[in-house]
Amino acid sequence: MNIAHMLARKGGHVFTVRPEQTIREALAALATHNIGALVVVDENDRPIGIISERDIVRWAVLDEHLFSRPVRELMTKNVIVGSPEDDLKSVAHTMTEMRVRHLPVVVGGRLVGIVSIGDVVKAQRDEYEGEVATLQIQITEDRS
């Protein structure tokens, strides 16, 4: 299982925001689409950062005027990105170790998808369940 397989069943839509948009707009997008993070893209749709609900919550405690500030000021700039051939095992390890909840997936600078820690957990669970189901069958149905 690799990132390509995880993205294949996600419809391919990635929600993005521009760096000059406000935190208020970003929050509205997060709420509307029921997601946890937005990829920040430049005018050529290249990912330049990421902004998550956590980033906003943490800053909101410190700054009352947060909501009218531009996304640029809060976004995480050094984003860890994935590529379609990244395998589930290393992605799961990296996201857990680096405490990253969202991994934008990039091909040749172009944003092609995003994988969340929830996607990773589900993919791992499906792999384990699949192996268990296969083993069960071989034990209970073996006629050879």
Next chain:
Amino acid sequence: MARPGNDARPLRVAIIGAGPSGFYAAEQLLSHHGLVVEVDLFDRLPTPYGLVRYGVAPDHQKIKSVTAAFDRTAANPRFRFFGNVEFGKHVTREDLAAHYHQILFTTGAQTDRHLGIPGENLAGSYPATEFVAWYNGHPDYVNYQFDVQQEAAAVIGVGNVAVDVTRILLRSPEELATTDIADYALDVLGESRVKEVYLLGRRGPAQAAFTNPEIRELGELPAADATALPEEVALDDLSKAFLDRTQDRTTMKKVEIIQGFAAHPPSGKPRKLIMRFLVSPVELTAADGHVAGMRLARNILQATSAGTLVAKPTDRREDLPVGLIFRAVGYRGIPLPGVPFNQDWGVILNEKGRVLDPASKEPVAGLYAAGWIKRGPTGVIGTNKPDAAETVAHMVEDAAEGKALTPTEPEAGAAEALIRERQPAYISYPDWQKLNEMEVQRGKAAGRPRVKFTRVQDMLAALGR
């Protein structure tokens, strides 16, 4: 009108593709508590089970025992099988929309990915999946030919298809004769002159996709020695660091098994497996229009930003004299007529199994996907069970909300009449069970699990049709 899903008005579902995903989804729909569902399962081949019959290797009968569970599903009175009926040819999306509330596509990934290197399509170079379909008696492949008069062969890839093909090439005629391999393949492979098989991985032993039982089996073949090069199976620093961090015992064991191949001298068996790592084919070379060799680039490993170790070619080259090549670098789905497709990943355009409209990216009412045509080719047979469960949960949820097709004739009889008109030679489950019984009987005399029918006309003739 009330929502379909009760005794008076069952929810009628057409499933296209009778492989594991089709059966898992059928089982989950039929056993869903509080919902009455009728399932018609279609396949373009007369036989059910998809890749369990035509993909799983003939010397792995134990894996095929999953069909016993599929047969129990098929015994449900609300289940019907329509084999030898092709979507897009005998029935269209519109035909089905007139008879079913929901259509689920479980057509799998039917074609090969390409290497994209010069010489790829030379005579003597084949997609591994065609060889697999051929030796398993898939009716579309019975007339294919493979040049096993060559002494040296290479299999590109380290997934389970690559391992299966390698093993079949290295088994003796006596070993193959106890399996349900197609009779014609038994004849051809019985005359095989292949002595050496190179199994080529572009990354190292710690990144190989095959499982430990699969690799262990390669080391225990009665007629072939398994070998590897010590310098290629020694772990590089990046792989070592990754294993140290993750403490991944399964992979550590895998590396240990492969290093064992390199450590022991061959015992003099007639055939030989040579496992190669950190090499990528860059060109196939020809002599007289036939593959004569393969140019390999030596690779090093590099970590991506997300931590995966990927192969990066160096300037170093090597020539491998091989006259037979199987390319096993992955399957890919093919588009179905009238169904949105996602070219990026080679799957039906979908979100968690709901087919999406390409323009609006909103779900198309009543259309679903599961299995490899939904997520791409990955996992073991059982992985399709949770995958189908995700799609089925959405089918049930949508049906309860009235998001479904609006068939004009949602009756089992009307659907059957249509199929009979379009494809009089359709195969029912009882028909298949008769064929199955005949195959098993034919196998008994020869001490084989079965002797397969490999031509559609032979199957029909055996049924007196």
